[in-house]
Every structure is written in C-alpha cells, then in structure tokens.
Amino acid sequence: MDHKPSTVHDVKAQVTDEALVLRRRSQIITAAVELFSHQGFYRTTIQDVAKKAGVSAGLIYQYVSDKEDVLLLALLSVLESYKQEIPAALEGLSDPLERFWAAIRAYCRVVDQRREATVLAYRSTKSLPDERRQLIKACEIETNGMIAACLTDCVKAGLMREVNVELVTYQLVTFAHSWALKHWRLKELCTLEQYVAEGLDFFAQALLTAEGWKHQRKIGAE
Amino acid sequence: MDHKPSTVHDVKAQVTDEALVLRRRSQIITAAVELFSHQGFYRTTIQDVAKKAGVSAGLIYQYVSDKEDVLLLALLSVLESYKQEIPAALEGLSDPLERFWAAIRAYCRVVDQRREATVLAYRSTKSLPDERRQLIKACEIETNGMIAACLTDCVKAGLMREVNVELVTYQLVTFAHSWALKHWRLKELCTLEQYVAEGLDFFAQALLTAEGWKHQRKIGAE
Amino acid sequence: MDHKPSTVHDVKAQVTDEALVLRRRSQIITAAVELFSHQGFYRTTIQDVAKKAGVSAGLIYQYVSDKEDVLLLALLSVLESYKQEIPAALEGLSDPLERFWAAIRAYCRVVDQRREATVLAYRSTKSLPDERRQLIKACEIETNGMIAACLTDCVKAGLMREVNVELVTYQLVTFAHSWALKHWRLKELCTLEQYVAEGLDFFAQALLTAEGWKHQRKIGAE
Amino acid sequence: MDHKPSTVHDVKAQVTDEALVLRRRSQIITAAVELFSHQGFYRTTIQDVAKKAGVSAGLIYQYVSDKEDVLLLALLSVLESYKQEIPAALEGLSDPLERFWAAIRAYCRVVDQRREATVLAYRSTKSLPDERRQLIKACEIETNGMIAACLTDCVKAGLMREVNVELVTYQLVTFAHSWALKHWRLKELCTLEQYVAEGLDFFAQALLTAEGWKHQRKIGAE
C-alpha cells in the first residue's frame, strides 16, 4: 500500500479506463515537461501543471500519486523519446559505420528537439527518491546500449580502434547532451548542423582505423 | 535593497567588518555547499544551513540577502575552486603539450574532489534568476578560457590539428564534468586514473598531429 | 433539499422504488457501520463505503443527501438493534425479576455482538448537527424506557428498593455500554459471562429488598 | 527521526527555552481542549486553534509535530487533571471509608468541571494512532488505580464486601464519566449534588458490609 513503483506501469492510476489513463497522463506529462523545463520542478506547482493541462488539480491525483510521480513520468517520457528515435534512425541501414553516424545524428537531433527537457533530466533526476531514480538510470543505460552496440559493431568490423566501449559511449552521449546543457553558449558559436559536423569529425579522428577511413570515404562518396 | 547584484561584490552584507564578513560567509558557504550537494537546493532549508554552519538562522541574513544569494555564493565558490586549481597545476610547466595534459588532469582532479558540488552546479544554476546566473556563466567561460588557451598553444605549436577551439574545449570540460555527473555508473567501470588515462588517449588520437605524436613520445619518455 | 430531516423517514431518497431503497440503504449502512466503527467517521471516505458496499460513489447520493446522513442511518441502525433485542429477550417471561435480569443480559449481549458499533455511537453522535442528533437521543431514551419499565415493575412488586428509576437505569445501561467502551481493558480481566455475572450480583446487592432476595432464590432454584 | 513519542515528554518541541515551551503549550492546549470539545477534533482546524490561542498557525508546529499531537496533549491534560484532583481530595483523610467517598466525589467534581473535555476523551481517543493511544490508556489505568486503592482499603478493613476490585472500579469510574456523557439527559433529572448523592447511596448498598454500615453511620454522625 505504500511501496514505490519499480516500473512505469506500477505508477497506478485510480481510474480504470485504460485509454483514458493514457490520454490524461499524456496531457499531464506534456504540461509538466513544458513547465518543469522552464521553471524547474520546485518552482512549478501542481496547480500550474493542471492549468496548463486544462484539467483540475484534483484530477492529476487520480492518475499519479505524488508530485514526484509527475516528475518521474515527465523524465521517463523524455528518455523514452531518445529510445525511440535512435532505432527509427537506424531503420534500413546495415553498414556499421553508417549506422554509427546515424545513431549519433539521431541522438543529437532529439536532444535538440527536446532541449529544455534534456536539461530538465540533468537538473531533476536527483530530486527523485532513490527507487524512482533507479528507473531513470535503467532507462539511460538502455539508451546508451544502443549507441554502444553501434560502436561495438564498428570495432568488430575493424573500422574503429579497440576502445573501451562504454567509456567512449559516454563521450558520445555527453557530446549530444552538451548541445542542450551548454546551449546558452554553443548557440552563439554554431548551428546544430555545424556542431554535429565538427563532433563527428572529432570522433572520426579519435576512433577510425585506416580501414575505417577507407570505408568512410567510400560511403561518403555515394 | 531590492535590485539584484550584478557581481559577487554586490552581494552586500549588513555587517561592515570586512574580515568578519569573509569568515562568516565562508562558514555559511561551506555548510551550504555540503547540504545543497546532498539534498539539493530546495530540500535544504536556511535553518539546516544555519545549524550545520553553527550559527543562527537570523545571522545568515546579515551576510546575504536571499536564500538564492546563498546558492549563488555556493556555486561561485565551486567554480572559483576550478579557476584556482588549473593555474596551480600549470605552475612551472612551459611545454604546451605538458601544460595541456596537466590542465585536463587538474580539472578532472578538482571535479573528483568536489564531485557532489559539481553536480550541484549542473542542477542548480537554472534555479538562479537570470542576472545572477550570468555571473556563473561568466565564471565558467573564464575557466574554459584557461583550457582553451592551452589548446590554442598546442595548435599554434603545430602539435594539434586546427580544430574549433571553443567546441573542443567544451568536449574537454564536459569530459571532466562527466566524471561527476555519471559517477553512479562510471565508478563501476573504472577508477579516476583509468578514466583520465582513457580520456587523454582518446583526445590524443583526436587532436595530435604527426608532429604532436613525436613530441608526445619525447615528453612521455622523460 | 436543504432542510434537515427530523425523523428517519425524512431522509429522502431520490429513488422511488420503495423496496430498492430499503435494499440499497441496507447495503450502504452495513458497509458504513463496519468502516466507521473501525476507522471512525472522518477517516472513512464515501468512496470507501461505496467500495465496501459494492456500489458506485454516485449511487450513495441517490439514497442519502449527505455523508452525515450515512452516519445518521448507521447510528440509527445500531440503536435500532438494541430496541429489538430487548423485547425479544423478554418474550414469554412474566416474572418481573426474571424479566429484569433478562433485559440486562440481552442488552449486554447485543453490546457484545456490536461492540465496535457501540463505540461508534459514543464517538460519533456529536458529529451530527443538532437536529439529527435529537433523533439519536430519542432512540436512546426509548431503549432506556424498556429497561426502566422492568425496573419499575420490580419496584412496584416490592422486589427492589424505591430508587430513582431513571438514574439507576443509566447505571444499568452504562454498565452494558462499558463492556464495549472499555473492552480493551476488560477483556483482560474477564469474559463477557463473568462480566455479566459480577454485574448482576452487584446490582442485586444494590437493589433487591429482603422480599426481592427471597424471590431471587426461588427463581434461581428452578 | 520518525518514531512516535512513547511518553509526553518525548513530544519534542523545536524551541529550546523550557519555560516558554510550557507556556506556549499550555496556551495551545487550552485553546485546543475548548475547540475540540465543542466542535470535535476533525471539525477544528489548526488555524482555529491558533486564532483562539492568539498565536500564528506556524507557531504551533514549533511545539508540536502534528495535529494529532495537539489532540494527544489535549487528552493528556484532561486525564492529568483527574490524576491531580483525586490525591488532592484525599489529602489529610485517613479513614478508609471517608477516603473512598471523597475520591468518588472528587472524581465527579472534576468531570463536572471539565465536562466537555471528558466527552472529548471518549470521542477522540480512537482518533489517535495506536502508540499514542497507549499513552492515554496508561494514564487512565493510573487514575483508576487510585480509586481501586481506596476500594481495596475498604475491603481490607472489612467495611466492604470482597468484590472484584477492578470491575467495581470501572463501575465507579463509569458513574462519574456518565455525568458528562449523558449530561444532556441527566441535567434534566437532577443536579450534580443529587446525582452524586444518589450514586453514593447506590454504591453503599452494593458494597458496604454490616461493619461498613456501622462505620458509615459513625462518620456520618460527626
């Protein structure tokens, strides 16, 4: 009766109509992400969220047990969008190198589209109690896994050096996140496209083998 | 009494004794950094800070005008420590490459020493009103400038490729910060030393010219 | 729609089917007595009652105008059960003394059977607005009247002393109620049977005349 | 940090000044007893209590951790007053029978003086969580012990029959409480003095031995 949810689906609503729950939650989360991103979690009141979502404050508590639950849902929705964009971007690609670059590009693109939300994730994950925070971390690890897999494939194909995959993955992920985190400065230095281009070049230098470079020129030529 | 400070020294204390102000503020800030780092800014009360600092709640308001002022001071103290460690680490070094690596190492070391505080800076800068936040950003840009300078020197000396200095600087800075931000995961993968070693290797690959590699081997051999 | 009922039958339902009203109310009251007894009136929500009664929250408001109405109905149902048990226990008895003891025993038995509900009556009568409370008091006075009548008969028959009937009635009633009110302690001291036996002995000592004792021995001997 | 108090003195105030705590608490409790008695615990808001006590709502929480804590303190203050009046009434009396009657009279007197509060105790003890309720029960048992001791002395002196002391004590206590609980009806039947007189007579009949009656006449004659 009091234990915290260990997966998203354990965030139990008091409302039974499955479809309604989805619709309402989505309303609430959309409003929450917007507000939390701009004003921060603590400066945003549930009334704010309710008003922006076009519902009453009481209603929110039929779909969520806590203000913290709203945060959890909001953060998960952000991470979830990462997890969906990457596979979508890889669809139809089979060349390891192409897949790798596509993954990074896709990641940077989502981050750019959800810039404020990305910052939110950095700011607010620690505001969650430990158990709920684990959910977020699990989600992050899963997304990283997608990048890591692309990287591993390149290494296996001899296109990239034998690096510590997980550490480099963090470099890649961090590169994407930085576009959001340091946007206040970066936007004065370059566009997203330039940022991505410079980044990919940097990573190419750091990672590609001679074989990799040859392959790179080939796919670049097409 | 109502206009916000635009530099640190505008955070006006009601107390006149200069030395006392410094001592008291340092007490307060030490306590605040500790508490904000662990519990976050909003979960920490002024009473908490007062208790940990061993003073009364009322006293704090003689040295600070706001709770936000405490945050500002706390964040500045963190960024200040970065700004001091780096030049200290470069002391006596004249070789551009040595200086570059030393700067990165120093940065990573401070971040490691003040890990929680680094996370705090990421979480809480946005909690400041815009004017105060500018102070923080200015401080960050200044620190970045030190790294950037080392990088520029290497490039000028032909040891590194002609890269977009400021962008790469962000990569470097972010690499250091990540040790704190993703410590929950990284600590399971490697030690700080390994992290730094892997990172430096990565950056070497990405940045060094043939000339740079030759030089690198030379200073490595000494 | 806003004036309060002055008798049970003024608690107006919106539903017309008489039999249905009775059935629904009984469902609701059973659930309410159970919940109010255990958690108290204020800690019990209408949703709780609805769930336990197996109906929807909205339905309750078709048979009752208020949450307080539910309480009124619940309390009346408890007092009603007293009013029914006593005459039932006297059925077929004509000897005044036998009737007296039987009445007390019956009262104690109902109280024991509806222990929590008895406590509820003590706790919650004051939660009703004055007009509704009068209904409860009238009901209590009526029940007391049954005991008082038995007592009066014994006195008239010369079996008991000429006491202040109503005051002694309160002693008797209170004795029965105490079994519920102080059950947390009494249950450690004796069983219901022992409690009743000791009590009857006590009252015998206090009330019986010499004539009464003689009669008592006679009926005890049978 | 979260465990409930197990004695009154564990209800910890945030204020350190011992004397102030006593004064403030007394202000709060006086207001609370008054309001809880008339409107009930749940119908009384902390704001109500604060206003009546002439303090701010926030202040209450410096002396109490909960609204329930206020109730606990209020109830304890009532029971405490019982515990003080009885010994005071026995002061200087040595004759067992005199002491017994004096104890009952004193009990009835306090109940009369704090009639509403006595009703409060009956209504609201169950509103406390179990651990806190234990405190109340312990206090009640202690008070009962004083009556029981007087009773025991009379029995030992051969002035009263060998009865089940604790059960009879409950009869006596209940008799006193009834004056408050059933005051709405009793006040129409008699004054407090008459109530006590009738009651004492009743108990005399029930309890005194022949020896007891002799002694009774003697002390009554003085």
Place this chain on the structure above:
DNA sequence: GATGAATGAGGCTTCATTCAT
C-alpha cells in the same frame, strides 16, 4: 437507475524572512 471521472474548496504543514531582545 447506476456509474465513476471530474471538480475545487479547504486543511495541514513547511519555511524564508523578520524583529525584539
């Protein structure tokens, strides 16, 4: 007749800030 989602007023509680000592 029945449902149950939605409402929104209202209560408890926290905590930044003040001010008398």
Place this chain on the structure above:
DNA sequence: GATGAATGAAGCCTCATTCAT
C-alpha cells in the same frame, strides 16, 4: 553583532459532491 522565536504566505493533497453518459 547575534539569536531564535514568531509569522504567514503558499503548496500539496484529500475527498464530498456533481453530472454527463
């Protein structure tokens, strides 16, 4: 200069009640 008790505004959350289906 320092204290810490006091204030009161504000936010989270509950729940009686309504109403569209």
